[in-house]
Structures are given as structure tokens and as C-alpha cells.
Amino acid sequence: MPSFMEPFRIKAVEPIPFPTxxxxxxxxxxxxxxxxxxxxxxxxxxxxxxSGTAAMSAAQWSALLSGDESYAGARSFERFEGVVRDLTGFSEVLPVHQGRAAERILLGNVLRLGDISVSNTHFDSTRASVEAAGAEAVDLPVPAYEGVANPFGGDLDLDALAELLTGRSGGRIRCVVLTVTNNANGGQPVSLLNIAGARKLCDEHGIPLFLDASRFAENAYLITEREAGYADSAPREIAQTMFSLADGCWASLKKDGMANIGGLIALRDKELAAHCAEQVIAVEGFPTYGGLAGRDLDALAQGLLEVTxxxxxxxxxxxxxxxxxxxxxxxxxxxxxxxxxxxxxxxxxxxxxxxxxxxxxxxxxxxxxxxxxxxxxxxxxxxxxxxxxxxxxxxxxxxxxxxxxxxxxxxxxxxxxxxxxxxxxxxxxxxxxxxxxxxxxxxxxxxxxxxxxxx
Ligand SMILES: Cc1ncc(COP(=O)(O)O)c(C=O)c1O
CATH class of the missing domain: 3.90.1150.10 (Aspartate Aminotransferase, domain 1)
Structure with a gap:
């Protein structure tokens, strides 16, 4: 018997096939x-x-019905924007249809030919966006030691980052990306200590720090379990602290958005956001819907409240x-x-x-x-x-x-x-x-x- 119980009961069911x-x-x-x-x-x-496989809650299904399908400035966008601003503290919010669109647009605006993006580990679609911009994706995960379980195996190797920043190619580093949790590295979390350390190095070298926040809530929860001093903190507070240490983020909302489609870019820098918005218009749609239906934005706004x-x-x-x-x-x-x-x-x-x-x-x-x-x-x-x-x-x-x-x-x-x-x-x-x-x-x-x- 498992020691946990599902904290929900089932309201709609879907039969599963049993092929011979x-x-x-x-x-x-x-x-x-x-x-x-x-x-x-x-x-x-x-x-x-x-990814994109979550079951939505009754509250999310009912939020779908209040979706406002206006082309521009829909109420659904205002709800989504409000929830994202409150969660992340970033004023500029752009919805997109899924994570890779967010990466392509944001990294395409930040990186130029010959630049370097450093990460704890770039997810494969993130790496593809870095390379599409003509830049190089450098992964610096903390070293793993055979037989030693690291509670923060998702961390960035800060010593290696410091060395790279002060080395010959330091001038080419244009951004640092922390993938939380680190999907390509076993879904392991990144500690607040590590995010703060990356922030410090970025400040010293005038480089922006972005979060790939696709699993921000799971990362925040694992911090409450594993990082000294946070056992009594609410996962939402931890998530807010994580975002406060970064300059911006993107996310595939098909994970911790608790819905089946969606993504976002959220930034502090208004000028960068304006450049991204131009591209959202070109490839996703008007910046208040970004390739999503109004009802998707409502389901996501509710999902982002439930996930913490x-x-x-x-x-x-x-x-x-x-x-x-x-x-x-x-x-x-x-x-x-x-x-x-x-x-x-x-x-x-x-x-x-x-x-x-x-x-x-x-x-x-x-x-x-x-x-x-x-x-x-x-x-x-x-x-x-x-x-x-x-x-x-x-x-x-x-x-x-x-x-x-x-x-x-x-x-x-x-x-x-x-x-x-x-x-x-x-x-x-x-x-x-x-x-x-x-x-x-x-x-x-x-x-x-x-x-x-x-x-
Ligand atoms: C960490 C991470 N970033 C980005 C993406 C890309 O998101 P999407 O599949 O919504 O394009 C994924 C998808 O699995 C992911 O796990």
C-alpha cells in the first residue's frame, strides 16, 4: 500500500484500451x-x-466556459496576466502556444551569432533555439559521482561558470539559463542557493539570468523537502523567491500549467518584451492570445493557482x-x-x-x-x-x-x-x-x- 492518497476524487472517466x-x-x-x-x-x-497530458480540475473545466474569445485584450488574457504577474513578479507577460515557441522568440532576441548560452542543462528544444540563433549552448551541470545521490542534482556548476566567465570566451556569454527542474538531468531540482549564486555571477558580469520554469512548482516543492531552512515555507512563496532572483522566464505550461497546451514568456525588461511581442505577432498571434484560445488562458490561469x-x-x-x-x-x-x-x-x-x-x-x-x-x-x-x-x-x-x-x-x-x-x-x-x-x-x-x- 502506498503511504499517500490521491488528494482528489474522480468526476469524469475515460476508458483505457486493453490490446491483446x-x-x-x-x-x-x-x-x-x-x-x-x-x-x-x-x-x-x-x-x-x-507534457500536455494532465487531467484538468472541475474548476479548470468550468473556467473554460468563461473564456473570452475576443481577438484583442480579452478578459481571459487579463486573468492570465494577473495570475502570472502575481506568481513571477514580472510585469511583461506574453502567452504563446507552447514552450518551444517561447524559447525560439526570447532566445532569438537575446542571442547573436557566436554568442554563448550557459545552462545547468539546456532541454533539447532549448538547445535547438540557441543553435538556431547561431549561438552555442554550453551545459554545466554539477558533476555526478557514482553512487552518491545529490539532493540538488539539477544545480548549475557555479565554479565552472565562474571559470568560463573569466576565461577567454567569457565575453561571448550572453545569458545564463536555469532549467527548473532539470528535465534532461533526471528531473532533479535546483536549490535556491544555486539560483542565488548564479544571480551573483550574472550581476558581476552584467548578464541576464532566465529560468526555464516549465516545472517551477515541482522545483519549489522539492526545495521545501531538501534545502535546509525551507521546510516550513509554502511552495508558492519559494516559487516567488525563485522568480525574484531571475530577470525573466519562459515556460511550457503543458507541465506545471496543469493544462493540455500553452506557454509563456515573462520579463522585467520592457524593451526586450516589446521586441518579443513583435515576433509573437508574426508567428503566434496578437500578444494577448499568443496562439491560444481565450478559454485556454482561463484554464491555465486556474491551473497556475492549483499547481502550488x-x-x-x-x-x-x-x-x-x-x-x-x-x-x-x-x-x-x-x-x-x-x-x-x-x-x-x-x-x-x-x-x-x-x-x-x-x-x-x-x-x-x-x-x-x-x-x-x-x-x-x-x-x-x-x-x-x-x-x-x-x-x-x-x-x-x-x-x-x-x-x-x-x-x-x-x-x-x-x-x-x-x-x-x-x-x-x-x-x-x-x-x-x-x-x-x-x-x-x-x-x-x-x-x-x-x-x-x-x-
Ligand atoms: C524543460 C523544458 N523546456 C522546454 C520544453 C519545451 O516545451 P514544449 O514541449 O511545450 O514546446 C520542455 C518540453 O518537454 C521541457 O521539458
Missing amino acids: ADERREALAAAGYNLFRVPARRITIDLLTD DPDYLRYRAETARWFGEQLRLAGLPVLQPTGCHAVYVDAGLLLDHIPPQQLPATAFANELYLAGAVRVCELGTLVFGRRSPDGGPDIPAPRELVRFALPRRVYTASHLEYVVDTAEEVRSKAAELHGYRIVTQGGALRQFTAGLQPV
């Missing part, structure tokens, strides 16, 4: 052994992502912790400590007979689908490996991780128990599993479209 073993085999083969290409009607439990509820956040963190522990007890190598939005399993340790070029993380994820129609996300050589410049075997990813993402308020503990049982079944036949080879692939982000074949 034959249907699963056929669906996977028809998808070129790539889970992104398997139709959702063939999935029983979908832990592919926590301490009961919700405690349940969220405890779910991940309990789920991670059950997987560990089932014999799976689980990354510790767990964060909030996902649990990560190191499939490379489990399937050490499969070489990285034969995609052990994909092998594990595909077998989980075949065993129980559970969909997870491979974060191994298919996603992070690189093609060898001389046409030889792929350069492998550092680790063969599989991410079990947790959609917000969607699955109960018994759904997750089913996933644990399925994972245990896969673990029990680990030695029999085979790898995959890539037969078709695109350029960047090949994981979404690649076609594979069993080896």
Missing part, C-alpha cells in the same frame, strides 16, 4: 518498433510524457518516490533520488549483454509494451547518441535510460502497480531480450520518426 498480445505485437511491428508511432488506442498505461497547492505537490513527489521504490524492489536499477515528474530506470545496467548501438533502452521500452501495453520513453542512444562522422557505429549516449513519466492527476496507485508488475515481468526475462538496429532515420530528433528492426 497479438494486437500489441502487430501494433509495434507496424510502428517500425518505435513507440512514438504506436497509436494511443493501442496503449493501456501511457507514461511517455508528462502543498497537498497536490506532496502527493506528486510521494507518488514518484513510492513508484520508484516499487520498481527498485522489483529488481530494476532506478535512478536516485526520484524527482516529481518521472522515474528513470538504467536499462544499460539491466541489459548489459546488448551493446549501446543496439539500443538497450529501446529494447527494454519495447518489451514493456509487448508485455503489458505500457508506453515509456527511451532516453538512450536513440535520443542522445550521435551518428559517427565517418559513417561508423553511432557514438553512444552516456547512459541507456528509460523514463517512466507521470502525467499529472491521471493515473492512480493501482495503475502504477500494474506498471511495476509489467516491469518485473520484463526484468525476469532480461537475459533473453535482443537489441534493435535503426533502418530509417531523419536528422535532428530522430527518435520521433525512426524505423527500427529487431536484431
Whole structure:
């Protein structure tokens, strides 16, 4: 039995499919052994992502009806703007349709050819926006030590940043970005101490500090659990302190916005915001709706109020912790400590007979689908490996991780128990599993479209 209880009851339900073993085999083969290409009607439990997959509350569904669909200056925008200003303290608020639009517009205005953006870890779409501006994305995560669990494994390496700032390329650094929580680094939080340290270095060198605040509430909650002196603080207060240390932020609101679509840019600098607004007009829409319907803005305004509820956040963190522990007890190598939005399993340790070029993380994820129609996300050589410049075997990813993402308020503990049982079944036949080879692939982000074949 889990030690937590879902702090909500269920008002609307959606049936989940139970494809047979034959249907699963056929669906996977028809998808070129790539889970992104398997139709959702063939999935029983979908832990592919926590992005855009949240269940909205009754208050959010009712907020949809008060959506004002006026083209300009809608009441829905005023509500959204008010909530974002109160949360972040940033006066300039621009909605956009999702996170990558915010990144593309803001970073496109901040960065020029040859500049450097430094981050604890740029998320892949963030890195793509930095590179689209002709700049270089430099990741400086705190070093990880084998077997040592760092409570703030999402932190930026401040010593390395200081060294870079005073070194030969220091003059090229145009911004520092803290991704909270650090999605590409196990969903681990960034401490307030680390944000304050980055602020100090940015002030000393006259550089802006931005937050990629897609999971700001989860980061704030983990600070109350893990950082000395904040156990009695409200997650909302912590979030406000995090924002107060930055010059601006962007966010994919498909995560802690608790809705299914949306993003934002929020800034102190009016001139920068005016430049961004011009681009929002060009590619998203008038700056008071930014590619969203008025009703989306209302659902997001309500979601941004709900997400910092301490009961919700405690349940969220405890779910991940309990789920991670059950997987560990089932014999799976689980990354510790767990964060909030996902649990990560190191499939490379489990399937050490499969070489990285034969995609052990994909092998594990595909077998989980075949065993129980559970969909997870491979974060191994298919996603992070690189093609060898001389046409030889792929350069492998550092680790063969599989991410079990947790959609917000969607699955109960018994759904997750089913996933644990399925994972245990896969673990029990680990030695029999085979790898995959890539037969078709695109350029960047090949994981979404690649076609594979069993080896
Ligand atoms: C940390 C982070 N930043 C940015 C994005 C991009 O957001 P979106 O998917 O809404 O474009 C994501 C998406 O997963 C993310 O996790």
C-alpha cells in the first residue's frame, strides 16, 4: 500500500484500451518498433510524457466556459496576466502556444551569432533555439559521482561558470539559463542557493539570468523537502523567491500549467518584451492570445493557482518516490533520488549483454509494451547518441535510460502497480531480450520518426 492518497476524487472517466498480445505485437511491428508511432488506442498505461497530458480540475473545466474569445485584450488574457504577474513578479507577460515557441522568440532576441548560452542543462528544444540563433549552448551541470545521490542534482556548476566567465570566451556569454527542474538531468531540482549564486555571477558580469520554469512548482516543492531552512515555507512563496532572483522566464505550461497546451514568456525588461511581442505577432498571434484560445488562458490561469497547492505537490513527489521504490524492489536499477515528474530506470545496467548501438533502452521500452501495453520513453542512444562522422557505429549516449513519466492527476496507485508488475515481468526475462538496429532515420530528433528492426 502506498503511504499517500490521491488528494482528489474522480468526476469524469475515460476508458483505457486493453490490446491483446497479438494486437500489441502487430501494433509495434507496424510502428517500425518505435513507440512514438504506436497509436494511443493501442496503449493501456501511457507514461511517455508528462507534457500536455494532465487531467484538468472541475474548476479548470468550468473556467473554460468563461473564456473570452475576443481577438484583442480579452478578459481571459487579463486573468492570465494577473495570475502570472502575481506568481513571477514580472510585469511583461506574453502567452504563446507552447514552450518551444517561447524559447525560439526570447532566445532569438537575446542571442547573436557566436554568442554563448550557459545552462545547468539546456532541454533539447532549448538547445535547438540557441543553435538556431547561431549561438552555442554550453551545459554545466554539477558533476555526478557514482553512487552518491545529490539532493540538488539539477544545480548549475557555479565554479565552472565562474571559470568560463573569466576565461577567454567569457565575453561571448550572453545569458545564463536555469532549467527548473532539470528535465534532461533526471528531473532533479535546483536549490535556491544555486539560483542565488548564479544571480551573483550574472550581476558581476552584467548578464541576464532566465529560468526555464516549465516545472517551477515541482522545483519549489522539492526545495521545501531538501534545502535546509525551507521546510516550513509554502511552495508558492519559494516559487516567488525563485522568480525574484531571475530577470525573466519562459515556460511550457503543458507541465506545471496543469493544462493540455500553452506557454509563456515573462520579463522585467520592457524593451526586450516589446521586441518579443513583435515576433509573437508574426508567428503566434496578437500578444494577448499568443496562439491560444481565450478559454485556454482561463484554464491555465486556474491551473497556475492549483499547481502550488502543498497537498497536490506532496502527493506528486510521494507518488514518484513510492513508484520508484516499487520498481527498485522489483529488481530494476532506478535512478536516485526520484524527482516529481518521472522515474528513470538504467536499462544499460539491466541489459548489459546488448551493446549501446543496439539500443538497450529501446529494447527494454519495447518489451514493456509487448508485455503489458505500457508506453515509456527511451532516453538512450536513440535520443542522445550521435551518428559517427565517418559513417561508423553511432557514438553512444552516456547512459541507456528509460523514463517512466507521470502525467499529472491521471493515473492512480493501482495503475502504477500494474506498471511495476509489467516491469518485473520484463526484468525476469532480461537475459533473453535482443537489441534493435535503426533502418530509417531523419536528422535532428530522430527518435520521433525512426524505423527500427529487431536484431
Ligand atoms: C524543460 C523544458 N523546456 C522546454 C520544453 C519545451 O516545451 P514544449 O514541449 O511545450 O514546446 C520542455 C518540453 O518537454 C521541457 O521539458
